[in-house]
Amino acid sequence: GNSVTQMEGPVTLSEEAFLTINCTYTATGYPSLFWYVQYPGEGLQLLLKATKADDKGSNKGFEATYRKETTSFHLEKGSVQVSDSAVYFCAHGVAGGYNKLIFGAGTRLAVHP
Amino acid sequence: EAQVTQNPRYLITVTGKKLTVTCSQNMNHEYMSWYRQDPGLGLRQIYYSMNVEVTDKGDVPEGYKVSRKEKRNFPLILESPSPNQTSLYFCASSLNGPNTEAFFGQGTRLTVV
Numbered sequence A: 001g002n003s004v005t006q007m008e009g010p011v012t013l014s015e016e017a018f019l020t021i022n023c024t025y026t027a028t029g030y031p032s033l034f035w036y037v038q039y040p041g042e043g044l045q046l047l048l049k050a051t052k053a054d055d056k057g058s059n060k061g062f063e064a065t066y067r068k069e070t071t072s073f074h075l076e077k078g079s080v081q082v083s084d085s086a087v088y089f090c091a092h093g094v095a096g097g098y099n100k101l102i103f104g105a106g107t108r109l110a111v112h113p
Numbered sequence B: 001e002a003q004v005t006q007n008p009r010y011l012i013t014v015t016g017k018k019l020t021v022t023c024s025q026n027m028n029h030e031y032m033s034w035y036r037q038d039p040g041l042g043l044r045q046i047y048y049s050m051n052v053e054v055t056d057k058g059d060v061p062e063g064y065k066v067s068r069k070e071k072r073n074f075p076l077i078l079e080s081p082s083p084n085q086t087s088l089y090f091c092a093s094s095l096n097g098p099n100t101e102a103f104f105g106q107g108t109r110l111t112v113v
Helices: none
Strands: A003-006 A011-014 A019-021 A023-026 A033-038 A044-050 A056-059 A062-065 A075-077 A086-093 A101-103 A107-112 B004-007 B010-013 B019-025 B031-038 B042-051 B054-057 B076-078 B087-094 B102-104 B108-112
Touching: A003 A086, A003 A101, A011 A019, A019 A107, A023 A086, A033 A062, A044 A062, A044 B102, A086 B042, A101 B042, B004 B087, B010 B019, B019 B031, B019 B087, B019 B108
Parallel strands: A011 A107, B010 B108
Antiparallel strands: A003 A023, A019 A075, A033 A044, A033 A086, A044 A056, A056 A062, A062 A075, A086 A101, A086 A107, B004 B019, B019 B076, B031 B042, B031 B087, B042 B054, B087 B102, B087 B108
């Protein structure tokens, strides 16, 4: 079936540390892939996306590459800031006539000074 | 400013008392969805709409109703709320389909006692 699995949190890092949040998916066909971020008390905001294999999405220093062979879309950032503290959701758009986004459970990131 | 607006942001109600959560978008999007967010489960789609007067069930539609009488509005109705509907609710709209990049509202935190 269609699903998204992302690493459990919370992830706790010091400022300027390297961040990786793993995400793998199962899907019919080749769906678009997304990372959304949810800051405390707010809705989800699109962080980045990739629509086909080997595409790299990037925004605000975050990057993720669509890896078809490993069905993965890991989120990375070279140097995190306190302001990056949030919950991060990996998602894919279900292809093949389905009309929804499939979300992972979310990973909470806490960055300390 | 492009946005999806939900109201109310917070709601505490009693079992069985009908309520409506409103959602409005100003981007002229045809596609709108409702999701609920529960810890450890990510977001799950409740209902979606492909256009005015066109709605369909998502993954967890039981206990909910929706309507789409105007393109910009997509209210979520709980006819007889129960405690298991205590959750964080998000409305979303998208330009190219419910399985594509979506814009989310700020969320409505509902508690049913």
